[in-house]
Amino acid sequence: MTGIIAAMKTELELIRNKLDNVTEEKHGGLVFYRGSYKGKETVAAICGIGKVYASMCAEAMTLLYAPDVIINTGVAGALSDKLHMLDCTVADKCVQYDMDTSPLGDPVGFVSGISKIYFPADKDLSDRFAECCKKTGKEPVVCTVASGDAFVADTKKKKWISKEFGASVCDMESAAIAHVCTVNGVPFIISRCISDGADDGAKFDFPTMCGMAADISSNAVLEFIERYGG
Numbered sequence: 001m002t003g004i005i006a007a008m009k010t011e012l013e014l015i016r017n018k019l020d021n022v023t024e025e026k027h028g029g030l031v032f033y034r035g036s037y038k039g040k041e042t043v044a045a046i047c048g049i050g051k052v053y054a055s056m057c058a059e060a061m062t063l064l065y066a067p068d069v070i071i072n073t074g075v076a077g078a079l080s081d082k083l084h085m086l087d088c089t090v091a092d093k094c095v096q097y098d099m100d101t102s103p104l105g106d107p108v109g110f111v112s113g114i115s116k117i118y119f120p121a122d123k124d125l126s127d128r129f130a131e132c133c134k135k136t137g138k139e140p141v142v143c144t145v146a147s148g149d150a151f152v153a154d155t156k157k158k159k160w161i162s163k164e165f166g167a168s169v170c171d172m173e174s175a176a177i178a179h180v181c182t183v184n185g186v187p188f189i190i191s192r193c194i195s196d197g198a199d200d201g202a203k204f205d206f207p208t209m210c211g212m213a214a215d216i217s218s219n220a221v222l223e224f225i226e227r228y229g230g
């Protein structure tokens with residue numbers, strides 16, 4: 001079974017509408033859409049915005065459905081000048097840029113307990129996913145995704161995240177899902193399409209581009225499920 005998590009309704013709509021024989025299964029505050037796409041078993045959920053909701057959803061999905069892989073699909077802000085509106089990105093790794101125990105001597109981003117700053121995505125599955133992006137007509141950029149509980153709309157902050165962590169993309173959920181998947185031993189893929197530049201213009205660009213960017217990422221997810229879903 002393939003698990004799909006998106007933060008917002010817009011980011012899951014296209015996928016949910018393409019699922020056959022869907023049942024809505026409510027667990028806690030979450031609704032899981034269980035169905036199939038081209039005969040491949042799929043479970044999908046809208047987790048809500050931010051790292052806490054994303055973590056809740058990834059944990060519940062793992063325990064309730066034991067997916068073979070969790071794909072996080074959605075939109076993101078660009079931290080790199082090399083990325084443009086509606087470009088596709090696939091994470092090689094994720095980092096929580098707002099995790100900070102540096103006053104205690106740790107590097108910024110360090111997650112205690114598992115002693116990690118970066119959470120690598122499943123290389124083989126992410127490579128396959130990148131091939132699926134290409135099949136949908138988009139050349140994906142493989143890069144580091146930085147997550148935190150803030151919508152980044154500030155050039156100074158964007159430059160800090162990019163420099164500190166070598167990240168090209170920012171969002172509010174990926175690294176939390178990566179964290180939960182890593183702890184549970186579930187392979188994960190992060191697919192994010194650029195909706196804004198995480199700068200002064202982001203508050204105008206995001207609402208305009210979000211739907212289009214979300215659908216581009218969703219199309220790659222559908223291609224992946226069709227080819228590699230179980």
Ligand code: ADE
Pocket residue numbers: 075076077078150151152153170171172195196197198199202206
């Ligand atoms: N998701 C899409 N754009 C974003 C931004 N600028 N900051 C955080 N999350 C985002």
